[in-house]
Amino acid sequence: MHVIVVGLSHKTAPVEIREKLAVPESRLREALSRLCTYQGVREGLLLSTCNRVEVYAVVEDLESGYGRVQEFLADTHLSLSSEHLTPHLYWHAGDRAISHLFRVASSLDSMIVGESQILGQIKDAFEVALTHKASGLLLNKIVKKAISVAKRVRTETKIAETAVSVSYAAVELAKKIFSNLTEKTVLLIGAGEMAKLAARHLIANGVRQVRITTRNFQHGLELAQKFNGTAVPFEDYKTELAGADIVLVSTGASHYLVTADDVQRAMRQRMSRPMFLIDISVPRNIDPAVRPIDDAFLFDIDDLHMRVEQNREDRLREAAKAEQMVVEEVAVLGQWLQSLEVTPTIVALRGRTEEIKRREVDKVLARLAHLSPEDRAAVEALASAIVNKMVHGTMVTLKAEATSSSGAAYVDAARRFFSLEDAPAAYPPAQTEVQEVSEDSSDGNGANRFSEASLVQHTTKEQSRRVS
Known part of the structure; x- marks a missing residue:
């Protein structure tokens, strides 16, 4: 197989x-x-x-x-x-x-x-x-x-x-500034795709209040409905800064919409509570002069890309x-698969030797009808001991070589030496096993504890049918 x-x-x-x-x-x-x-x-x-x-x-x-x-x-x-x-x-x-x-x-x-x-x-x-x-x-x-x-x-x-998208990198940075996003308010200025995606990620991470402002107020209302937020007129965005913990800006404007003075004024009203500003616009919409302001943390698109690249390397x-x-887990499973190839042969060998022993012992006992039950049991035990000792070395070798590169050759030799070519050489088809395997019977490593036992049971039944 x-x-x-x-x-x-x-x-x-x-x-x-x-x-x-x-x-x-x-x-x-x-x-x-x-x-x-x-x-x-x-x-x-x-x-x-x-x-x-x-x-x-x-x-x-x-x-x-x-x-x-x-x-x-x-x-x-x-x-x-x-x-x-x-x-x-x-x-x-x-x-x-x-x-x-x-x-x-x-x-x-x-x-x-x-x-x-x-x-x-x-x-x-x-x-x-x-x-x-x-x-x-x-x-x-x-x-x-x-x-x-x-x-x-x-x-x-x-x-x-770590984040490997610009939108999620913004969330990752927000989490570094605010340990808990649940009570934070997001102000979304503009309707750029990356900013909207970042807003979705922030909401997924606990943000409950989203205020949205776009030049087209109707569009803002539609977005607010999607985000379960509030739309505000675009001309009011500067007055909204003071109430925002996280500011996402993504518009097509060619000038700075948020200046250092705007942020200074907002920070005074916020009593210096931290503000996280993300400028995903190109050209930039937030004045880089905001960076030196205490407790105001500004990141632009290049900062986010740099973060993403660092995360990719990580x-x-x-x-x-x-x-x-x-590699390690493949090797472990490979050994199990190789050992699985040996199991049907060992089971077939046991079945074949038991068949021969049973036939020959029955012949002898039929001629020695005068033997007592104790003597008959002694004959049975002697025959079993001889058979077990005869095949013991073969079985030990098959098991020992099961996971070696020569395993298949040993199996083939054993099947030829003991005339097992007509015995089952493989595991049963999917339909005979799936009912058991679909139950919760795996160990901590996801391995099926019953699989080899089920295989032995199945092969023994096959052997019994052939013997009978």
């Missing part, structure tokens, strides 16, 4: 391609059902966002698996031919596919490194796959681990703690730490 991912993202495809490939939520169930009907596709998960469309799958054969998933993507979007689609696709298998999912979940592959939305989108995609029985033992384990890794990255690094440093975490 092979874990693969085939997809495209903002890094490989323009929006006109991404929007054609996107799968709306209403079609996810049908799309997943079709994906699992393609020959050789055992499990599947479809992640569709505005910045990426990816199919994670477990396939029987690597090369044909890539082909089937690509066919699925082309068939799902008839308006997009394979010729137009293929140049934008990327595909990974094994550890690289797992690493890719871990990086995506941790927002290391996002347009904005550190953003949190992608993790929720992965959880939603996983829930759909579970509900419709498209995800089984392998994808359940891998996706749960990806979610765990993403949480670890956010907990152990500062990758999401995030990149934190991203490097996160990348190392991904």
Whole structure:
């Protein structure tokens, strides 16, 4: 079995391609059902966002698996031919596919490194796959681990703690000046997009009072309604300064609307309570002479851009730490996946030796009908001891080599030596496992405690059916 991912993202495809490939939520169930009907596709998960469309799958054969998933993507979007689609696709298998999912979940592959939305989108995609029985033992384990890794990255690094947009940088600075924004009043002068976005961020961070003034009073009223604020006539903006803790200015004026004298006068009325002024206008609308005024904190667009750039560098440093975490977690999961390949063979070996022992002991006991129950039990115990000692070394070696580069060779040799070629060599399909895995049975690291036990139970049942 092979874990693969085939997809495209903002890094490989323009929006006109991404929007054609996107799968709306209403079609996810049908799309997943079709994906699992393609020959050789055992499990599947479809992640569709505005910045990426990816199919994670477990396939029987690597090369044909890539082909089937690509066919699925082309068939799902008839308006997009394979010729137009293929140049934008990327595909990974094994550890690289797992690493890719871990990086995506941790927002290391996002347009904005550190953003949190992608993790929720992965959880939603996983829930759909579970509900419709498209995800089984392998994808359940891998996706749960990806979610765990993403949480670890956010907990152990500062990758999401700094602003990487001009509008949010303004909020970040405001928080440094005012420890609590709840009781603060914002004065929005003008209706520039960045200023409006900054106002939204401030409201989201606790600001309750927003006063808005624009040259077009009707426009101001409309904005005030959106922000649950108050519109004031534009000619009154200077008298409004004294009551504002945070002043956002973004107009098309070619001169200073707020002068040093205006701020001095407002500060006297404020009894020197701090005032935070943000000038997002180009040309600037607040006189730089405001900067030396005590308790008045002025930042213009260049200051904000500088802050954003510094934050980006900080995030990149934190991203490097996160990348190392991904490497570590991929290695841990890789060992589990390799050991999983050994389990069906060990179970089959136990079943086969038990079958042989049972057959031969029954023959002997049929000829020795005069034996007492104690003697018959002794024969049973002797046979079991011989069989266990004969296969013990093989089982120990298989387990020890499970995570080595030679693991597959040892499994193949054991299956040949003990004539196990017809026994189950892989885990059960998604539909037989999904009911159990969808329950809350993960440990602190997002691992399924019951997965290997379930596999052993399933394989034992298969072996029993073959023996009978």
